[in-house]
Amino acid sequence: MIANTPDPSAIQAQSLSVYYGDFRALKEVNLSIPQKKVTAIIGPSGCGKSTALRSFNRMNELVPTAHITGEILFMGQNIYASDVDPVEVRRRVGMVFQKPNPFPKSIYENVAWGARLNGFRGGVGHPSMDEWVEQCLHKAALWDEVKDKLHQSGLSLSGGQQQRLCIARAIAVKPEIILMDEPASALDPIATLKIEELMRELAEEYTIIVVTHNMQQAARVSDYTAFFTMDEDRAGILVEYGATNQIFTNPKDSRTEGYITGRYG
Amino acid sequence: MTNHLPAKETPAASQLRRRHRPGERIIQGFLFFCGAFSILTTLGIVYEIGKEALLFFRSPEVNLWKFFTGVKWQPQIGEFGILPLVNATLTTTFFAMLIALPLGLCVAIYLSEYASARLRGWLKPILELLAGIPTVVYGYFALTFMTPLLRTIFGKDVVGIYNTASAGLVMGILILPLIASMSEDALSAVPRSLREAAYGLGATKLETAVKIVLPAALSGLAAALIVGISRAIGETMIVALAAGAGPNFTFNPFKAAETMTGHIVRISGGDLSYDSLDYNSLFAIGILLFFATLVLNIISQRIVRRFREVYE
Numbered sequence: 014m015i016a017n018t019p020d021p022s023a024i025q026a027q028s029l030s031v032y033y034g035d036f037r038a039l040k041e042v043n044l045s046i047p048q049k050k051v052t053a054i055i056g057p058s059g060c061g062k063s064t065a066l067r068s069f070n071r072m073n074e075l076v077p078t079a080h081i082t083g084e085i086l087f088m089g090q091n092i093y094a095s096d097v098d099p100v101e102v103r104r105r106v107g108m109v110f111q112k113p114n115p116f117p118k119s120i121y122e123n124v125a126w127g128a129r130l131n132g133f134r135g136g137v138g139h140p141s142m143d144e145w146v147e148q149c150l151h152k153a154a155l156w157d158e159v160k161d162k163l164h165q166s167g168l169s170l171s172g173g174q175q176q177r178l179c180i181a182r183a184i185a186v187k188p189e190i191i192l193m194d195e196p197a198s199a200l201d202p203i204a205t206l207k208i209e210e211l212m213r214e215l216a217e218e219y220t221i222i223v224v225t226h227n228m229q230q231a232a233r234v235s236d237y238t239a240f241f242t243m244d245e246d247r248a249g250i251l252v253e254y255g256a257t258n259q260i261f262t263n264p265k266d267s268r269t270e271g272y273i274t275g276r277y278g
Numbered sequence: 279m280t281n282h283l284p285a286k287e288t289p290a291a292s293q294l295r296r297r298h299r300p301g302e303r304i305i306q307g308f309l310f311f312c313g314a315f316s317i318l319t320t321l322g323i324v325y326e327i328g329k330e331a332l333l334f335f336r337s338p339e340v341n342l343w344k345f346f347t348g349v350k351w352q353p354q355i356g357e358f359g360i361l362p363l364v365n366a367t368l369t370t371t372f373f374a375m376l377i378a379l380p381l382g383l384c385v386a387i388y389l390s391e392y393a394s395a396r397l398r399g400w401l402k403p404i405l406e407l408l409a410g411i412p413t414v415v416y417g418y419f420a421l422t423f424m425t426p427l428l429r430t431i432f433g434k435d436v437v438g439i440y441n442t443a444s445a446g447l448v449m450g451i452l453i454l455p456l457i458a459s460m461s462e463d464a465l466s467a468v469p470r471s472l473r474e475a476a477y478g479l480g481a482t483k484l485e486t487a488v489k490i491v492l493p494a495a496l497s498g499l500a501a502a503l504i505v506g507i508s509r510a511i512g513e514t515m516i517v518a519l520a521a522g523a524g525p526n527f528t529f530n531p532f533k534a535a536e537t538m539t540g541h542i543v544r545i546s547g548g549d550l551s552y553d554s555l556d557y558n559s560l561f562a563i564g565i566l567l568f569f570a571t572l573v574l575n576i577i578s579q580r581i582v583r584r585f586r587e588v589y590e
Contacts, residue, residue, distance in 0.1 A: 072477065075474065077394060077395065101480065103478055103480045104479070107478060108474075110474060110475065112471060114475045116472060116475065116476075116490060116494070117493070118493075126479070126489075127481070130479065179475070183478070186480055
């Protein structure tokens with residue numbers, strides 16, 4: 014099954030399988046993620062959602078036994094080709110993690126670090142580093158809360174603020190795609206709402222792929238939804254992919270319907 | 279009569295009564311004894327050293343000011359200036375850390391950030407084996423390998439047969455596994471999520487290790503450094519064999535000089551009369567050593583505790 018959307022594609026998985034040692038965690042996934050939309054990946058625990066997400070920026074490689082077959086096409090290039098630099102891929106495909114993980118540095122440094130690392134030099138015709146940090150914090154809807162304490166530790170913020178700091182940090186390196194791995198699951202409802210609003214705003218500029226356990230969240234924030242589940246040998250498979258509206262109101266596959274209506278998962 | 283109790287009718291109070299468990303009490307007592315024993319031993323040592331040291335400091339021939347500032351240690355003629363011994367100890371410690379700190383840190387970074395789990399499983403025990411070699415072997419290694427090496431490099435007229443540099447450098451090799459192991463623990467304790475965050479921003483392995491993991495582990499690394507220094511100050515056999523015999527106030531690391539520990543071991547091996555001022559002076563050096571390492575260990579524990587709080 015090749016799942017397609019009418020919007021132009023930002024990144025595409027083609028018969029993607031991921032293995033951890035001998036165990037196949039993800040089987041033959043074909044998925045085309047549209048540009049500047051929010052795409053949600055939902056499904057029961059252990060269905061390979063996070064594995065799929067992490068294969069979009071070669072984060073899986075940090076697990077020593079992991080390897081993949083198939084291709085992921087980004088800007089027309091297979092990012093797993095031997096001449097592709099994973100460091101460059103991760104610069105363009107940023108990531109926000111489940112648990113907020115700011116660096117034990119100041120709020121300012123958290124945002125500036127990645128930008129500086131990737132050769133950001135403020136100057137004529139470009140914003141200075143101070144301006145850039147401010148812009149990123151604005152985009153992450155955090156500026157007003159931290160503008161008077163930019164040089165305090167990022168760890169001094171609340172969980173929700175820390176997560177927005179991590180989002181500011183991710184956009185500071187000017188990625189094209191932002192991967193979010195259950196970005197609100199460790200947060201309280203109000204902080205969750207803020208992150209969801211932020212995702213909608215960010216989708217005007219960035220392609221966003223979000224893994225979530227929370228179906229209401231997927232229904233609220235995403236334009237497209239991909240439903241994953243496990244087959245008989247516990248490998249994750251993509252069951253159904255389409256506009257969020259259609260997946261939630263008129264699923265084509267009975268397994269999707271079962272999950273959405275809470276019959277299993 | 280309906281009764282759900284066991285056949286033997288007993289009132290509830292007797293069923294709930296506290297039972298005697300003599301085994302529990304004996305084991306608890308034994309464990310307490312073990313803990314108390316080690317504390318009492320430490321107190322005993324402090325008492326014994328302190329008593330003899332007090333005799334020394336109260337003696338009319340000793341001047342506390344001169345003890346800490348004098349540059350001559352010659353008990354035979356009543357000169358008790360500790361500085362030559364302290365100076366030699368600091369010199370050997372400096373050379374030891376010159377080797378142990380950078381190398382140990384590099385080993386730790388390699389083990390925690392680069393080596394595969396299998397390789398690490400091999401390398402760490404081998405490294406720790408280095409720490410298990412008797413220090414007297416290291417002493418002869420300094421004397422028969424390091425000193426000739428230094429003399430070949432810098433010239434025989436520059437480097438003495440006994441010198442503090444050689445002893446210090448070999449001491450560095452001895453301490454290296456300790457620093458590497460403690461640093462590796464500190465680096466490994468940095469949460470994986472921080473590394474992932476750095477990789478996710480397009481950082482290379484080296485950038486992640488040096489700019490994120492290393493600073494995040496800084497207090498653990500500082501603790502490793504301090505424990506290393508404390509170990510170097512207390513190390514005895516290598517300096518006794520290779521640094522030289524005879525208190526000598528010199529800043530030249532290629533000349534012979536005697537460290538605090540080296541002096542104690544040499545004098546106490548000789549025919550020293552019990553209860554002489556000479557004899558008591560050894561305890562004065564001992565208590566100074568004791569306090570130096572105690573303070574360093576307390577500092578390192580403080581640092582480690584603060585370091586733990588950050589990530590829990």
